Amino acid sequence: MTGGHDVKVEGAKASSRARFLLRGALLLLAVVFVALGTWQIQRLFWKLDLIARVDARVHAAAVPAPPRPDWDSITREKDEYLRVTATGTFNHDKSVLVQAVTERGAGFWLLTPLHREDGTMVLVNRGFVPADRRGRADRAEGEALGSTGVTGLLRISEPGGAFLRSNDPSGDRWFSRDVAAIATAKGLTDVAPYFIDADATPNSGGLPIGGLTVVSFRNSHLVYALTWFALAGMSVGGVYIVRRRSTSSH
CATH class of the missing domain: 1.10.287 (Helix Hairpins)
Incomplete structure (x- = not known):
């Protein structure tokens, strides 16, 4: 027991x-x-x-794009989507096409270096080009000549590529807007560490189509x-x- x-x-x-x-x-x-x-x-x-803060930047009056002395202080948190202006001459020979999917379907962003009056350059995402109009001859009418003013949103470089797709500079195949890599591939110097997404100001011939930047946060x-x-x-x-x-x- x-x-x-x-x-x-x-x-x-x-x-x-x-x-x-x-x-x-x-x-x-x-x-x-x-x-x-x-x-x-x-x-x-x-x-x-x-x-x-981003909404305030997007809808604020445009300011001059950051000059060279301010490049080192640019940050994503402080500057991305800032509404900016820049003036210069486009070098269409050095343009690149970056694969994109937009509200208008699949196609490409057209990035073209803008030679500014201070001697520096900034890449400008001039807008969207449909896949069937990617050839330069198909969009030649939209190549602005001479001194041109650009208004748009400051964007931070997108290094490396996209998900599971790396940029291929040697093959001129781009999946992200990698400023440094594009500048190196095209032999550009004194290039700003950001690019500008152009606004919806129409281009001759209708291409490229600007103003398609989507500003959203999960x-x-x-x-x-x-x-x-x-x-x-x-x-x-x-x-x-x-x-x-x-x-x-x-």
Whole structure:
């Protein structure tokens, strides 16, 4: 009889330890989930502030594109989508086509270096060219000559290429607007570390088509936060259930 009683006592102690460890694990998970939810709330306010700042830049009056002395201080957070102007002469011989998918279908962005009056150059994304009009002769009417003014959005270089598709400078195949790589491939010097997405000002002949820049930011932080807080609530609920069952078993 004594041996059987001892086994039951030991079993009860083991069960009690297991429930204690389970409650501890659930409480730890709840703390972690709350921390993750709080972090997502912080990210949410950061993203909302970023969206507001970018929206203000997009709709603000255009300012001169950053000159050479300011190039080193340009950042994505501070300058991208700033509305800018630039004046110079296009070098159409050095243009590149970058694969693109837009609201008008698949085709290419036409990037052309603009020789500015201060001697520097900036790549200008003049706009979209449909795949069946990629030949220079098919869009020759849109090649602006002489001193030309450009208004558009400042964009930060896109190095490397696109998802699973690397730029191929030697083959003149481009999947991202990599300023440094394009400048090297085309023998350009003193090139700004950004490019300009031209606005919707029409070009002769209708091509290229500017003003197709999509300014959007994925913002799922609230959904993530609610998910983490829900998991925290479930963990706390699990602690309550384990404790209740532990109490009812005594």
